[in-house]
Amino acid sequence: SMLTNDEPEHKRLRSAVQPGFGRRRLSRWIPMIVERTDATTDRLLANAEPDAVVDFEPLLRSIALEVVLGALFGAQFASRAAEIGELMQSGHDFVARPTPPHRLPFGLQQRVRADRAVLDTIIDAEIAQRREDPAGDPFDVLETLVAGGELTDGEIRDQVVTLIGAGFDTTAAALAWTLWRSTLEPGLWQRLGDESARVFGPIGGTPRSPDEHTLAELGLADRVMRETLRLHPPGALTPREAAVDVEIGGFLIPATTIVVWSAYFAGRDPSTWADPLRFDPDRFLDPSDEQQTAMRAAWVPFGHGGRNCIGFALAQMELTLIVARFAQRLVLDPITSSVPQPVGVAVNQPDGGVPMHTRARSTSHEQHVPAT
Numbered sequence: 001s002m003l004t005n006d007e008p009e010h011k012r013l014r015s016a017v018q019p020g021f022g023r024r025r026l027s028r029w030i031p032m033i034v035e036r037t038d039a040t041t042d043r044l045l046a047n048a049e050p051d052a053v054v055d056f057e058p059l060l061r062s063i064a065l066e067v068v069l070g071a072l073f074g075a076q077f078a079s080r081a082a083e084i085g086e087l088m089q090s091g092h093d094f095v096a097r098p099t100p101p102h103r104l105p106f107g108l109q110q111r112v113r114a115d116r117a118v119l120d121t122i123i124d125a126e127i128a129q130r131r132e133d134p135a136g137d138p139f140d141v142l143e144t145l146v147a148g149g150e151l152t153d154g155e156i157r158d159q160v161v162t163l164i165g166a167g168f169d170t171t172a173a174a175l176a177w178t179l180w181r182s183t184l185e186p187g188l189w190q191r192l193g194d195e196s197a198r199v200f201g202p203i204g205g206t207p208r209s210p211d212e213h214t215l216a217e218l219g220l221a222d223r224v225m226r227e228t229l230r231l232h233p234p235g236a237l238t239p240r241e242a243a244v245d246v247e248i249g250g251f252l253i254p255a256t257t258i259v260v261w262s263a264y265f266a267g268r269d270p271s272t273w274a275d276p277l278r279f280d281p282d283r284f285l286d287p288s289d290e291q292q293t294a295m296r297a298a299w300v301p302f303g304h305g306g307r308n309c310i311g312f313a314l315a316q317m318e319l320t321l322i323v324a325r326f327a328q329r330l331v332l333d334p335i336t337s338s339v340p341q342p343v344g345v346a347v348n349q350p351d352g353g354v355p356m357h358t359r360a361r362s363t364s365h366e367q368h369v370p371a372t
Helices: 009-021 023-047 057-073 075-096 108-132 141-148 153-184 188-200 212-217 219-231 289-298 312-329
Strands: 052-055 238-241 246-248 251-253 258-261 330-334 355-360
Touching: 009 023, 009 141, 009 153, 023 057, 023 075, 023 212, 023 312, 023 330, 052 057, 057 075, 057 141, 057 153, 057 312, 075 108, 075 153, 108 141, 108 153, 141 153, 153 188, 153 219, 153 312, 153 330, 188 212, 188 219, 188 312, 212 312, 219 312, 312 330
Parallel strands: none
Antiparallel strands: 052 355, 238 258, 246 251, 330 355
16 A cells, blocks of 8 residues: 555555545535534434433544545445444454554454455455446545556555545544543633534524535634644654655764654644643634744644645544534533543554533524624
């Protein structure tokens, strides 16, 4: 996959996949993201007692997986999210173990291989169907890869599996942190709900069809997303290999040296961020040109340059839209006033899940819609 290849193979694979994440496609996915969020909220409110404690972690993983499957394969394929999620779970468990992964063909490793074989069969069948019927949805990524003709079926399958795994696990973790931080900050969840009511239209009223203009108007939700990823990037540590000799901070790093860099530490660097441990979405509201330049360099939850996350725009859209829609429709109160500890080997996620006292937001006294 792109994640495990160096140049020039990485560039070839990325060039083939990149068109699948073009701006027009991203805009077409906005209604799908909102619809998936609303469907999850409807199920939650239908099955949970008022003010019940709900662990949102599995719900967030479900939404993130449905969205990435919808983007990769089209909305109809997202109905298989539960089946595919179960097949992906063994790989998630294997990578998340505190002990180093092994190649011995037994135990969990054997389960991972078996589940991967089933997943490969599902994706291969979908690729074959696209080959037979090229008049599919031109706005899902798989259709773009098949029509592009630059990759073999095996290469397409490997990219798709990578995009599923990398696209929903990290996003679900970021969503978990976003719920924690925005509900622990006094008044912030209410502000998010008020903004969403203005943008989407009041609950119970005539809904506004969401599009790229809707996304652009969710300024507070966007800042909450950015501040959450600054403090809690899903990938806390990332290895890179120096391609050439390079000097950084007075230290010579020879070519082929493995360097581990951290979006987590970059986001908490006091030389860039004022009061760096304070959760303050409005720090992104109106920075000076100098501040903006420094913040852009230090805000790296998706990396930078030619190896940045290929799905970064989709992930940012998801985080902004999902938290905004939740805030409009749900009143959430965390069961503790403390920020949970981070856990995880491959993905940085909150310890203990996301347990919240949950009820439907009222259309009257709990939802205020200030004039714009």
